Amino acid sequence: MTRPRPRLSGLVLALVLMSPVSSRADDQDVIDYRQHIMKTMNEEAAAIAQILQQKIPAADFATHAEILAITAATAKKAFEPKVPGGEAKPVLWANWKDFSKRLDDLTAATADLARKAKEGGMAAAAPRVQSALTCDSCHDIYREKKD
Amino acid sequence: MSPVTRMYGVVAMVTALIASNAIAADDKEIIDYREHIMKTLNEQSAALGMMLSMAVPDDNAIAHMEAIALAAKMAPKAFEPKVQGGQSKPEVWTNWDDFSKRMDDFAKKTDEMVRVAKTKGAATAMGNIIEYLPCKSCHDVYRDESKK
Numbered sequence: 001m002t003r004p005r006p007r008l009s010g011l012v013l014a015l016v017l018m019s020p021v022s023s024r025a026d027d028q029d030v031i032d033y034r035q036h037i038m039k040t041m042n043e044e045a046a047a048i049a050q051i052l053q054q055k056i057p058a059a060d061f062a063t064h065a066e067i068l069a070i071t072a073a074t075a076k077k078a079f080e081p082k083v084p085g086g087e088a089k090p091v092l093w094a095n096w097k098d099f100s101k102r103l104d105d106l107t108a109a110t111a112d113l114a115r116k117a118k119e120g121g122m123a124a125a126a127p128r129v130q131s132a133l134t135c136d137s138c139h140d141i142y143r144e145k146k147d
Numbered sequence: 148m149s150p151v152t153r154m155y156g157v158v159a160m161v162t163a164l165i166a167s168n169a170i171a172a173d174d175k176e177i178i179d180y181r182e183h184i185m186k187t188l189n190e191q192s193a194a195l196g197m198m199l200s201m202a203v204p205d206d207n208a209i210a211h212m213e214a215i216a217l218a219a220k221m222a223p224k225a226f227e228p229k230v231q232g233g234q235s236k237p238e239v240w241t242n243w244d245d246f247s248k249r250m251d252d253f254a255k256k257t258d259e260m261v262r263v264a265k266t267k268g269a270a271t272a273m274g275n276i277i278e279y280l281p282c283k284s285c286h287d288v289y290r291d292e293s294k295k
Contacts, residue, residue: 027204029197029202029203030203032193032202033194033197033198033203036190036191036193036194036197037190037194039186039190040187040190040191040194040214043184043186044183044187045185046179046183046252047180047183047184047187050176050179050180050183055173055176056176056177059224059226060221063217063220063221064221066217067187067214067217067218069264070210070213070214070217071191071210071214073208073210074194074207074211077204077206077207078203078207081214110239122251
């Protein structure tokens with residue numbers, strides 16, 4: 001009965017050594033995940049900007065707005081874990097009600113853009129784009145750019 | 148600068164640029180646009196991948212699949228203008244029939260992924276993810292990653 005013992009303590013040691021590493025990795029995963037969502041919104045907002053500038057035909061405007069609406073809705077879950085880091089200001093979790101309401105508003109406004117574009121074309125949707133894309137007003141408060 | 152901030156100043160800029168560089172600018176816009184769609188696909192696939200490896204909870208899985216399916220649907224049209232550059236190989240346009248067929252298949256497969264996720268659960272769809280997302284098989288033929 002001497003042999004399993006060293007093996008067991010080896011395993012325990014491995015677990016002890018792993019745990020701080022893996023919890024740090026988890027935090028990084030949480031940050032990476034919400035950044036994937038933000039970067040998606042960035043690509044889609046950029047595509048919408050190109051359409052507004054008439055560089056690109058408007059046929060898919062509603063679809064871009066729809067992706068924004070879907071993605072903004074996913075952001076809420078992504079920011080729920082209170083993991084400071086990345087470019088997120090910690091005050092975001094202290095002001096969670098305000099922060100999550102802003103995400104709800106973005107979801108609603110972009111869904112409305114998609115609807116307006118489908119019903120009335122660009123003429124109906126374009127005037128609402130600036131007020132719908134509230135990206136900067138949230139970033140001003142809750143994001144700390146580290147470029 | 149965020150896309151939104153960029154939008155504010157853009158009218159003046161565009162007017163100033165139009166005179167001499169209109170054609171070059173347009174080509175760049177077309178390349179940028181298809182790359183925005185590809186990068187959307189990339190971020191959303193990465194998000195799904197994190198769920199597949201159980202790095203984050205999968206509550207949003209269906210939403211990510213929906214975003215991928217919508218982006219996939221827009222992709223073929225973004226490549227229609229025959230504008231070489233970016234990481235696109237010239238074969239995109241010389242083999243257009245094959246390329247656009249792959250794009251159509253991609254859109255169909257991602258629709259199927261959403262349908263399966265909604266009817267049989269996200270986990271079932273995730274089990275087939277490689278099948279639904281033929282990103283690499285297209286890139287192997289039509290994308291040159293050494294560019295840029």
